[in-house]
Amino acid sequence: MQAFAPGIYPRSEELVQATRDLDRARTSQEAVDAQVERDLAELVSVQQAAGLDLLADGMLRWQDVFRPLVEAADGLEKGALTRFLDTNTFYRAPSAATATPALSQPLNGGYIAPLPGPRLVTLPSPFALAHGTGTEPGTLAEGVLKPQIDALDAELVVLEEPFLARAEDGGVEKLADALEKLSGGPKLALWVTFGSAEQLFEQGLANLPVDAIGVDFFATKANAVPEGFDKALLAGVLDARSSVLEEPGEIAAFVGQLSARGVEEIALVPNGDLQYVSEAVAREKLARLGQAKTEALA
Amino acid sequence: MSSNGEIKFLTHEVGSLAKPPWLVKTSAGKPLKESDIEHAKSWGERLEVDGHEQLVELLRQDERDPDEIARWSSRYCMRLQESAGVDWIWDGEQQRSEMYAWAIAHSNGFEPRGTIRSFDNKYYSKSAAVGPVSLGEPYHNAEFSFLKSAAEHELKIPITGAYTLAVWSYDEHHLPKAGRLGGGLSRKDEVDARRELTLDIARNIIRPNLEALIALGATWIQIDEPGASTEEDELDIFVESFNVSVEGLEGCTFSTHLCFSDYNLFFPAIEGMAGCRQYCVGFANYDSTELGTSGADRPGYEVISKWRDLTYEPILGLGVTDIHTDFIESPELVRDRILYAVDVFGDPARIHVCPDCGLRTRSWDVAYEKLRNMVEGTRLAEESLNRAHAGASST
Numbered sequence A: 001m002q003a004f005a006p007g008i009y010p011r012s013e014e015l016v017q018a019t020r021d022l023d024r025a026r027t028s029q030e031a032v033d034a035q036v037e038r039d040l041a042e043l044v045s046v047q048q049a050a051g052l053d054l055l056a057d058g059m060l061r062w063q064d065v066f067r068p069l070v071e072a073a074d075g076l077e078k079g080a081l082t083r084f085l086d087t088n089t090f091y092r093a094p095s096a097a098t099a100t101p102a103l104s105q106p107l108n109g110g111y112i113a114p115l116p117g118p119r120l121v122t123l124p125s126p127f128a129l130a131h132g133t134g135t136e137p138g139t140l141a142e143g144v145l146k147p148q149i150d151a152l153d154a155e156l157v158v159l160e161e162p163f164l165a166r167a168e169d170g171g172v173e174k175l176a177d178a179l180e181k182l183s184g185g186p187k188l189a190l191w192v193t194f195g196s197a198e199q200l201f202e203q204g205l206a207n208l209p210v211d212a213i214g215v216d217f218f219a220t221k222a223n224a225v226p227e228g229f230d231k232a233l234l235a236g237v238l239d240a241r242s243s244v245l246e247e248p249g250e251i252a253a254f255v256g257q258l259s260a261r262g263v264e265e266i267a268l269v270p271n272g273d274l275q276y277v278s279e280a281v282a283r284e285k286l287a288r289l290g291q292a293k294t295e296a297l298a
Numbered sequence B: 001m002s003s004n005g006e007i008k009f010l011t012h013e014v015g016s017l018a019k020p021p022w023l024v025k026t027s028a029g030k031p032l033k034e035s036d037i038e039h040a041k042s043w044g045e046r047l048e049v050d051g052h053e054q055l056v057e058l059l060r061q062d063e064r065d066p067d068e069i070a071r072w073s074s075r076y077c078m079r080l081q082e083s084a085g086v087d088w089i090w091d092g093e094q095q096r097s098e099m100y101a102w103a104i105a106h107s108n109g110f111e112p113r114g115t116i117r118s119f120d121n122k123y124y125s126k127s128a129a130v131g132p133v134s135l136g137e138p139y140h141n142a143e144f145s146f147l148k149s150a151a152e153h154e155l156k157i158p159i160t161g162a163y164t165l166a167v168w169s170y171d172e173h174h175l176p177k178a179g180r181l182g183g184g185l186s187r188k189d190e191v192d193a194r195r196e197l198t199l200d201i202a203r204n205i206i207r208p209n210l211e212a213l214i215a216l217g218a219t220w221i222q223i224d225e226p227g228a229s230t231e232e233d234e235l236d237i238f239v240e241s242f243n244v245s246v247e248g249l250e251g252c253t254f255s256t257h258l259c260f261s262d263y264n265l266f267f268p269a270i271e272g273m274a275g276c277r278q279y280c281v282g283f284a285n286y287d288s289t290e291l292g293t294s295g296a297d298r299p300g301y302e303v304i305s306k307w308r309d310l311t312y313e314p315i316l317g318l319g320v321t322d323i324h325t326d327f328i329e330s331p332e333l334v335r336d337r338i339l340y341a342v343d344v345f346g347d348p349a350r351i352h353v354c355p356d357c358g359l360r361t362r363s364w365d366v367a368y369e370k371l372r373n374m375v376e377g378t379r380l381a382e383e384s385l386n387r388a389h390a391g392a393s394s395t
Helices: A013-023 A029-050 A067-072 A126-130 A137-150 A171-180 A198-202 A248-260 A279-297 B021-027 B034-047 B052-059 B066-084 B099-105 B141-150 B162-167 B187-215 B232-246 B299-308 B331-345 B364-394
Strands: A076-083 A090-096 A120-124 A156-161 A187-192 A212-216 A232-238 A266-270 B107-119 B122-135 B157-160 B220-224 B253-258 B278-281 B315-319 B351-354
Touching (some): A090 B107, A126 A156, A232 A248, A248 A266, A279 B107, B021 B066, B034 B052, B099 B157, B099 B162, B157 B187, B162 B187, B162 B232, B278 B351, B315 B331, B331 B351
Parallel strands (some): A156 A187, B220 B253
Antiparallel strands (some): B107 B122
């Protein structure tokens, strides 16, 4: 049993203010950088106190889950401001300017911050990155994501996938081809966020060439996980779109349901980026995630 | 259409403008720098704000009343729009904390839950409904009374709509706190809870505000619903909440503002929203910046035919100015966007001209230039259409 927190973590009220001030030329980039470092130190401390097994850097400088890669890739451009699913948060939808976009240089320490321990890195899944660009997931996997993954030093790369659960049939198949191109490096997890994985399992989600599958268990029943599931299961048991704080005992009991289905390797995670709650709420949720792990192990 | 039969488009703003540094710092209790006072002085001169010297004197004092400074900021923002030539104006919401936060702070049944990112370095405060919701007291009355006394142009009042207030809030009151893991909460349960919260807000918060504003003399109220398309399967709730908010209220025109959405989603739901006489909608964000008046030239406006075809024939407030970039649309680009829309609608009387959304994320310099060009582009479109009309009449 493990627990960790992939995805974009909310900025503290202090960092919110600093970045607002920066946009209005009321503070300096240096002051913002210093606040990012303080936020990162606090996030590391919160994860360590909660007993999380892999550290995450919270992607505090990422504008959205695509932008840094889009800006670092030749042939990808940032497009219109677009609502992210059913949230009130928006992202610049990637668009392709060439048939074969390619990463010009892997993202550096600014976007993938050094951490004092075993870590994970979150990147968009190739299907999500390709969403709406007219480019095949496999093309972006090969040209953009693979060189980035090869440059990482991480125990686990979590590929965030918010669109697959809402896609037309055939998405899982396209993703399978793309994920094949990413193998050979660190362990990979496909994290299906904010949506039911029930139909995806019927389409072969469990057979995708990754080491772990992430499932939003606020939208998915435990019995949707197929019998004989033989990968690690990233169980989305914190609702990142709700301010309600989860009860560790309820999570631990739910883990019991998953174990009863024969799932052997479980990691407790949120069901999506925690940036959809405030930093204060996210901090408390992470503490409870750690407590849930402890209770589940007891 | 003007009284002499010539085509004349109405221009209007949409809602917010940036707050000046002298207001932001005064509200935060921070000292001002000389550059802040210079900002007030130079803009006061540039916009010819009556008595702006008085503001400059106030700003030099250590103790400043934030409400008084906010009223000055309202005067500046109204003058900014009037000076740009905009017909129907508001004060850029200078006296409100923010469109969501202001409404929630003056309502009962909510508790704050912190700050959430909207995009990039833009954020909003988010609260949770924690009990039955109701209105403390009408929260736009003082603002409207003041602006009515100070405006030189007509006023259109923006008020945040019920669905947006609901969908931008967490709901800890109607939704269960436990038993949700493992798909324990169905989508129907979520939709039912949202309907209950939204209609409670419409009945208990929005409608009493509208009644109070009408009693004070409001003639055009824009119900802002930027969150309207958040959930595809909840558009009927948005429509129902609009109708519940305005049904039976007389003496005032009601419109709505929609932005940054896949607008196709609104159809057919808004066919049932006949009480909405104008839809003010952002399109420029999705459009090309090249000139041209054909459909191929204007991809961001492809969807407008759906508003044309609504049987109750609302006016379309055509967003022609992208509020998320500092790119200043040329008058010619604005003109072409309007000409395309007129071509699609076939009736210029059903087109108003406006920015995509509130301009609060732009500096006053950028907002002013965008608005001036919007007005100038509108004049170019009018000239083009009136010239064509005159040419057709003489043949």
